[in-house]
Amino acid sequence: MSDYRPPVSDLAFVLEHVVGYPQVAALPGYEHADLDTVVGLLEDCGDFMVKVVAPTNQPGDVEGAQRDADGTVRTPAAFKSAYRQYVDAGWGSVPFPEEFDGGGFPWSVGLAIQEMLGSSNMAFALCPLLTQGAIDALLHYGDDAQKKTYLPKMISGEWTGTMNLTEPQAGSDVGALTTRAVPKGDGTYAITGQKIYITYGEHDLTEQIVHLVLARTPGAPAGTRGISCFIVPKFPVREDGSLGEHNGVSCLSIEHKLGIHGAPTCVLSYEDATGYLIGEENLGMRIMFVMMNSARLSVGTQGLSIGERAYQGSLTYATERKQGKAIGATVDSPIIDFPDVRRMLMTQKAYLSALRRLVLFNAVQIDLSTHSIDEAARVRAAEIVGLLTPISKSFGTDLGVELTSLAVQVYGGMGYIEETGAAQHFRDVRITPIYEGTNGIQAADLVGRKLAVRRGASFLEFIATMREIDTELAAAGDDFASIRVQLRTQLDSLEAATGWMLRTGQSDPNAVLAGSSPYLRMWGLIAGGWLMARSALAGVSTGDADLADTQLVLARFYAEQLLPQSAGLFGAATGGARDLFALDADQLAGSGRVPSRSLG
Helix, strand or coil: CCCCCCCHHHHHHHHHHCCCHHHHHCCCCCCCCCHHHHHHHHHHHHHHHHHHHHHHHHHHHHHCCEECCCCCEECCHHHHHHHHHHHHHCHHHCCCCHHHCCCCCCHHHHHHHHHHHHHHCHHHHHHHHHHHHHHHHHHHHCCHHHHHHHHHHHHHCCCEEEEECCECCECCCHHHCCCEEEECCCCCEEEEEEEEEEECCCCCCCCCEEEEEEEECCCCCCHHHHCEEEEEECCCECCCCCECCCCCEEEEEECCCCCCCCCCEEEEEEEEEEEEECCCCCCHHHHHHHHHHHHHHHHHHHHHHHHHHHHHHHHHHHHHCECCCCCCCCCCCEHHHCHHHHHHHHHHHHHHHHHHHHHHHHHHHHHHHHHCCCHHHHHHHHHHHHHHHHHHHHHHHHHHHHHHHHHHHHHHHHHHCHHHCHHHHHHHHCCCCCCCCCHHHHHHHHHHHHCCHHHHHHHHHHHHHHHCHHHHHHHCCHHHHHHHHHHHHHHHHHHHHHHHHHHHCCCCHHHHHHCHHHHHHHHHHHHHHHHHHHHHHHHHHCCCHHHHHHHHHHHHHHHHHHCCHHHHCHHHHCCCCCHHHCCCHHHHHCCCCCCCCCCC
16 A cells, blocks of 8 residues: 655645635734744644554554453554654644644644545544544533633543434434433533444543533423533543543444444443533534534545545556556556546546645635634625535545545556555545535535525625636636636536525425535535636746646646536436435335236
8 A cells, every 4th residue: 555645735835825825824813824834834744644643544444443341442553652642743733722722723724734634544533533523612612611621631632522412313313312411409410321423432542531412401392402512521520630430421332334443433321421511501503513514624624635545546556557558558558558547547636636625715714704803704704614514525525435436446456455455445435425414414504504695695606706717717828718618607507506596495495405415516516616727827826837737737627527517417406306206115116016918
């Protein structure tokens, strides 16, 4: 399996020239986060990931996490040392507030670090990712005492965190959960219930695990309105900061999974465990969405991370594997010389480039929405974040699955053999379209909640923003002509689909939901094409001929060979729900009545 090569040069180019990071670096509080400092930080981080984390990927997959008879969980042998070094180096603390001993860097810098961490070892990266979600919840809703008690050690990585949402009967329908939280009379609650699919719910990387648990208090309203959120630490924290006796939470089992074998996915049992209410009762859904929205962009980035690692492996294999003679060759050729292999490699490279630009643009908008000194700019950036987050999550993870599969294809038969590592990437990434809200839920959110913002004006304004590039493309010359034509054509299609969604939504919501996934895919394809066009124009402005040529070729390939799929999705996006519900279950199964036959 090939070594991981951190794409720091592309990250630096994208931050500086494509997604607007200089705007973020100029904001109050980010004086220390100038571009030169950030690039140096990313170079150091990439070096750390190559030397410390990436070597744990395949051994961690082979060994997997193990649960002992006493309920303790052991992560793969290589993880513990790598995690200790990760904490000591401070990589997990980079984007969190200095008030709690974080690095105080923008979220966009933290996301670039997440990409490299996920590429190095996704199963390992899930532990900091879940901790991040718990940190975000406490930053937004925790009281001063809770923040002081938990945040410094969670931000440093000395303690880890989890998100406890799912129960056997309550998956996507969170409102069906039944875990109970009974007041104990001293300000704490007794938490009782079972949670499933809890990533790093038990492990040996840290002594303390801070569980954030959704539960119902007595007399709470039914459904999602009656959910509260509680801190349930593995060990209660005494006033002097030391850890008390083991709380009433135990790991009943860990799941045997398709991928991410090194990450323990736990079934947790809570038996009168001591819990501490976050915020007020019945605010659990608000707190959950803080955790989920942060995690959704990170999960979209996982699709990029694993896709990048798989692409790098397939590229190396294609340059080394000789098989037959390419056109005009007199000796056996490496398979990279064959057009169809080149097509697969270029498809991976172009999609990954577009996806990296999309998630970083999304992250920059998060930074602007929280730190801009102009209120109108903060509001508009927050709208863009709302629009782009479900797109980043779904488009990113769908592409992660598609591109790791394509990487396996480049390897041919060897891709199906575990020793090459290609199969692991395919297995690992398959969970990403499912967790943190399935991609179907992301699409429903896009058309059900986000499209309704200002009655669609938010979406239409973003389409208008993307159209502004047309003038620059027209002035750039013939080399950019096909990019301009395709982007303009696909923006017309997207605007028409958006108009249909807006006209149809109130009268026939099923029709809109039926087309929501292809509609989201249209957005991902076109936003990616827009950002690739920006990259091509920016490449010229750098004065670096090789960089300019690379960006132009990738943008043109994307525009001519990938972007046209968007118009093809228009029919599915606007086709309505009639035929989706026209066949009953027996007809779908093909078990209907045998048709009569004429004997005449």
